[in-house]
Structure formats: structure tokens, C-alpha cells
Amino acid sequence: MVFTKDQVDYSLYLVTDSTMLPPGATLSSQVEEGLMNGVTLVQIREKDCDTKNFFHEGVLIKKLCTDYNVPLIVNDRVDVALAIRADGVHVGQDDMPIPVVRELLGPDKIIGWSVSKVEEVEKLANWGPGMVDNIGIGMVFPTQTKKNPKKSPMGTAGVIKVLDALENCGASWVKTVAIGGLHPDNIQRVLYQCSSTNGRRYLDGIAVVSDIMASEDAGLSTRILRDLLDSNSYKFVDFGLSNEALQVSNINAALHQVHFARPLVQHMTNKVHQNFGANVTLAVFGSPIMSEVVSEVKDLSNIPYASLLINTGTIAPLDVLKAAVTAYNESKRPVVLDPVGYSATPTRMSLNNDLLSYGQFSCIKCNASEMLSLAELSDERMKGVDSSGSNINNDTVIKATKIVAYRYKTIAVCTGEYDFIANGTMGGHYSLGTQEIRGDSPSIPCFVVHGGNIPIMGDITASGCSLGSTITSFLGSLSFPNEAQNAVIAAVTLYKAAGKLAASRCKGSGSFQVEFIDALYQLSRENIPEKWDVKYELIL
Ligand SMILES: Cc1ncc(COP(=O)(O)OP(=O)(O)O)c(N)n1
Numbered sequence: 001m002v003f004t005k006d007q008v009d010y011s012l013y014l015v016t017d018s019t020m021l022p023p024g025a026t027l028s029s030q031v032e033e034g035l036m037n038g039v040t041l042v043q044i045r046e047k048d049c050d051t052k053n054f055f056h057e058g059v060l061i062k063k064l065c066t067d068y069n070v071p072l073i074v075n076d077r078v079d080v081a082l083a084i085r086a087d088g089v090h091v092g093q094d095d096m097p098i099p100v101v102r103e104l105l106g107p108d109k110i111i112g113w114s115v116s117k118v119e120e121v122e123k124l125a126n127w128g129p130g131m132v133d134n135i136g137i138g139m140v141f142p143t144q145t146k147k148n149p150k151k152s153p154m155g156t157a158g159v160i161k162v163l164d165a166l167e168n169c170g171a172s173w174v175k176t177v178a179i180g181g182l183h184p185d186n187i188q189r190v191l192y193q194c195s196s197t198n199g200r201r202y203l204d205g206i207a208v209v210s211d212i213m214a215s216e217d218a219g220l221s222t223r224i225l226r227d228l229l230d231s232n233s234y235k236f237v238d239f240g241l242s243n244e245a246l247q248v249s250n251i252n253a254a255l256h257q258v259h260f261a262r263p264l265v266q267h268m269t270n271k272v273h274q275n276f277g278a279n280v281t282l283a284v285f286g287s288p289i290m291s292e293v294v295s296e297v298k299d300l301s302n303i304p305y306a307s308l309l310i311n312t313g314t315i316a317p318l319d320v321l322k323a324a325v326t327a328y329n330e331s332k333r334p335v336v337l338d339p340v341g342y343s344a345t346p347t348r349m350s351l352n353n354d355l356l357s358y359g360q361f362s363c364i365k366c367n368a369s370e371m372l373s374l375a376e377l378s379d380e381r382m383k384g385v386d387s388s389g390s391n392i393n394n395d396t397v398i399k400a401t402k403i404v405a406y407r408y409k410t411i412a413v414c415t416g417e418y419d420f421i422a423n424g425t426m427g428g429h430y431s432l433g434t435q436e437i438r439g440d441s442p443s444i445p446c447f448v449v450h451g452g453n454i455p456i457m458g459d460i461t462a463s464g465c466s467l468g469s470t471i472t473s474f475l476g477s478l479s480f481p482n483e484a485q486n487a488v489i490a491a492v493t494l495y496k497a498a499g500k501l502a503a504s505r506c507k508g509s510g511s512f513q514v515e516f517i518d519a520l521y522q523l524s525r526e527n528i529p530e531k532w533d534v535k536y537e538l539i540l
């Protein structure tokens with residue numbers, strides 16, 4: 001059967017490698033197990049094969065693929081592809097040039113190209129629809145399979161950049177698969193996080209080598225991948241991720257929940273924040289623990305109502321932070337990131353980007369300058385770690401907060417005189433391929449919490465960082481069916497109401513700290529949000 005290009009299903013793309021076969025398995029047996037259990041596209045990639053053996057193996061695999069009505073792609077070798085009448089080839093940046101490949105194969109064969117950079121997307125867009133049909137975007141994560149790679153892992157952020165470039169270049173015909181280090185423990189996060197900023201394009205599929213080719217039970221491994229691909233819902237926390245608008249009664253319910261749960265709130269944070277953050281956590285019924293001990297992080301994440309706050313004001317070792325994010329993601333418990341001074345230095349930016357690409361965060365909280373940097377809407381480098389956000393207009397801040405919320409599929413909180421909260425979790429849902437969207441961006445619910453300016457909040461240390469403690473306490477109190485959006489809005493509203501009350505009672509910044517803890521303590525126990533002199537509303 002000859003496949004027309006729009007018939008190709010890129011969802012589960014098996015790339016072969018006979019050097020990693022388990023005992024008793026053959027190239028054909030592993031491929032057939034894959035074909036029987038949900039593989040939708042096959043690429044024969046045998047880097048150590050001589051031409052004769054590559055040809056003979058190719059004939060065998062082509063017969064198998066034909067029997068299962070699945071296209072066969074040949075890696076690198078255009079001559080072998082022609083000889084076995086394969087359905088197409090895949091070439092990399094160092095292989096035969098695309099225009100030559102197209103000339104040799106003709107217009108109907110499928111051509112795949114390895115892409116990792118924006119300029120490579122620009123090149124394929126300039127060639128137009130007749131050249132590259134699909135791209136392998138990678139490597140996403142580290143892998144032992146590709147020997148002597150000339151590029152480093154790009155993470156989900158790198159994949160998003162390529163998807164954005166395809167949209168910006170108008171290369172709508174190109175299909176995409178992610179490749180490199182993809183396994184059941186990260187595939188859903190990749191599919192969920194990797195979408196273009198305009199919300200129109202998700203990945204069309206994933207390409208795997210070792211997860212199937214090295215498997216003792218290739219059929220089971222394939223079915224696991226297939227189920228994850230088809231589930232289209234990434235439950236990264238064990239509570240609700242609804243995008244529904246908030247009713248005031250839910251703030252009251254959120255406060256009851258944190259009072260009931262008394263959540264464990266693990267802090268990995270800067271030294272200035274530790275003491276005040278712990279006292280703020282206690283004031284809102286949380287139970288703080290300031291621990292950066294890797295050996296206990298998994299145990300802590302398994303404690304009921306556990307939550308983690310990572311504040312990169314003082315940068316803990318990246319491996320410690322990654323271990324903590326992994327532990328809490330595996331335990332399906334919330335992780336909050338406060339990327340203090342995000343763009344102040346390349347070191348901070350690199351560490352925070354590594355973290356953001358490594359795990360799933362339930363909430364990202366920061367100030368206006370940090371949010372604009374995360375959204376890449378400002379090339380203004382930060383001066384120190386204090387926000388210079390006073391001169392940034394609210395429309396820009398709202399836009400940045402929505403971009404960050406969607407890019408990281410999280411609840412983004414931008415603090416200032418007005419606190420903005422954007423929910424980009426999409427309810428945990430993802431899909432494959434391109435989506436028709438209304439307008440030029442996805443629908444991201446955004447709320448504003450306001451009650452007037454509280455300048456004295458900026459006159460004490462750790463007031464911003466301790467909002468992170470409060471949000472993490474509220475998220476930590478959740479279990480299904482409670483919802484994250486309600487909890488975050490309740491935390492931000494309570495925090496601002498307490499700030500306002502304390503400002504009306506204090507005599508200076510010293511007494512403000514004490515009055516602030518008292519106000520948090522008092523308001524959270526009274527639990528009458530209707531009386532607070534702070535309001536939140538949905539921004540339409
Ligand atoms: C689907 C897919 N994506 C990327 C690659 C890598 O191709 P290339 O860069 O040519 O490297 P080698 O595979 O030749 O080592 C691929 N093969 N398939």
C-alpha cells in the first residue's frame with residue numbers, strides 16, 4: 001500500500017536499534033510486538049549495519065509493516081529506501097541535503113528531518129510544503145541510544161521553542177514528534193507541556209527507541225506507551241485542576257480545608273525567608289519544614305497533604321532541587337516555584353529554566369519583572385533581585401502572566417499592587433496535533449486581587465517569598481475533589497487582606513511584621529472573606 005502523507009499517524013513512532021535487543025528477541029520480533037500493540041509508524045535505524053544486511057533487514061521489516069498497514073521510514077540511507085520501496089526516509093542535519101533527498105524520492109514519499117533550532121525551522125519553512133513532511137525534535141532528555149550526540153538535551157522548553165517557530169513561520173504542513181529519552185515516566189508531561197504559545201499546535205507524537213527495542217516484553221511496553229498517548233489527561237496532582245470561575249464561598253471552603261488538613265509545607269528556600277516563611281506558614285495552619293536533605297524528600301512527599309516550595313533566592317544545588325521536584329511529582333503532590341531574580345544573572349536563569357523543564361509545577365509565583373522575563377516579553381535585565389516592575393503597565397503584566405501560565409501549564413501568580421492569577425493548567429488535558437482556537441491565544445482564565453496599594457509590604461524582607469509559603473500551604477491542603485485554582489486565589493486574597501489590616505495597625509516596618517503575622521492568624525481563623533477589604537475578580 002502507498003500511504004498518502006495525510007494518512008500517516010505519527011502518534012507512536014518506533015525507531016529500531018538491533019544493538020539493544022534482549023536475549024531471544026530479534027529485530028523483527030520486537031517490531032512485530034510493537035505493531036501488534038499500537039505502534040503507528042516505524043523507522044529502521046541500524047547505524048552499525050553494512051549495506052547488504054541493512055537491505056535484507058529492511059526487506060523483512062517492510063513486509064511486516066505492509067502486513068500491519070503501517071508506513072516504513074528508512075534512517076539516513078536514501079539508496080536503501082529506494083531499494084526496498086520504503087515509504088520515506090529520515091535524515092539529520094549532517095545527512096544528505098533535503099532538496100537532494102526530495103529530488104531522489106519524488107513528491108509522494110515521506111521525508112523526516114531532525115530539528116532542534118529555530119533557524120532549522122526557518123530553513124524548512126523557506127523550502128515550502130514540498131520538502132520536509134515531519135520533524136524529529138530532540139533530544140528532549142539525555143539518552144544513551146544516540147552515540148556521540150552533537151547537541152545537548154533541550155527539555156520541554158526547547159521543544160516549545162521549535163513548535164513556536166513552526167507557528168511563527170507558518171509551516172502548518174509540518175508534523176512533529178519529540179525524541180530522546182522518552183519513557184512512561186515523562187511522556188505525559190512532554191505531551192502536556194509541549195504546545196505552541198498560541199495554543200494551536202501540540203506534538204503529533206513521540207518517537208522511541210530503547211523503551212520498546214530493549215524491552216523484555218515489547219508488547220507490554222508498547223501498550224503502556226499507547227495508553228499514555230491516548231489518555232489525553234495528565235493527572236500530575238491528586239486534586240482538581242478545574243478552570244471554572246471562583247465563587248466567594250469557595251474562599252471560605254479553601255480556608256476550612258487548610259485548617260482541616262494542616263498541610264506539611266517543605267521549604268527549599270533562601271536563608272532570609274526561612275524564619276518569616278515558617279511563621280507565616282504556621283499562621284495559616286501549615287506545618288513548615290525547612291529541609292534540603294535529598295534522602296528524606298521522598299518520605300516527606302508521601303506524608304498526607306505534603307507540598308513543596310522551591311524559592312531560588314539562594315540557589316540550592318540543582319540536583320537536590322531536581323530530586324525534590326521528581327519526588328513530589330511522583331507523589332502527585334504540589335510544587336510551587338518562586339524564581340527569585342529569574343533574569344538577574346545567567347546562572348539564575350539557567351537554573352530556573354532547567355528546573356522548569358524538568359518537572360511540573362502547580363504554581364509559579366513571582367513579581368512583574370520576573371514574570372516578563374519568564375514570558376520573554378522584556379529584554380530588560382533585572383537590577384539585583386528586587387522588582388523594577390513599578391513602571392510596567394497592567395496589560396503587559398496580564399499578558400506575561402497568561403503566557404507563563406500556559407507555557408508551563410501552571411497557575412501563574414504575579415504580585416504587585418494588583419495581584420494577577422492566571423490558570424494555564426487546561427484542566428490537565430492535552431491532545432495531539434493542531435487545534436482550532438478562537439483568536440490568537442488559548443483561553444486562560446485570569447483573575448485580579450486588589451485592595452489598594454500596601455507600600456510597607458516592600459519595607460520588610462521575605463514578604464513576597466512568604467506569599468509563596470501561603471500559596472503552598474493552601475495547595476498542600478488539597479485532596480480530590482478540591483481544586484487548585486480556588487486554593488491559590490484564596491491564598492492570595494487572604495495574604496493581601498492581612499497585609500492591609502496590618503498596615504492599618506502598625507507603627508513602622510518592625511511592628512508591621514508582627515501585625516502581619518497576627519492578621520494572617522486572625523483572618524484565617526475568623527474565616528469571613530466577605531468582611532475583607534480586598535476583592536478578587538475574573539478579568540474578561
Ligand atoms: C524521528 C527521528 N528523529 C530524529 C532522528 C535522528 O536522526 P539523525 O539526526 O539523522 O541522527 P541518526 O538517527 O542518524 O543518528 C531520527 N533518526 N528519527
Ligand SMILES: Cc1nc(C(=O)O)sc1CCOP(=O)(O)O
Binds near residue numbers: 180
Ligand atoms: C535516534 C535519536 N535521535 C535523537 C535526536 O535527538 O535527534 S535522540 C535519538 C535516540 C532516542 O533513543 P531513546 O528513545 O532510546 O532515548
Ligand SMILES: [Mg+2]
Binds near residue numbers: 090
Ligand atoms: Mg541521520
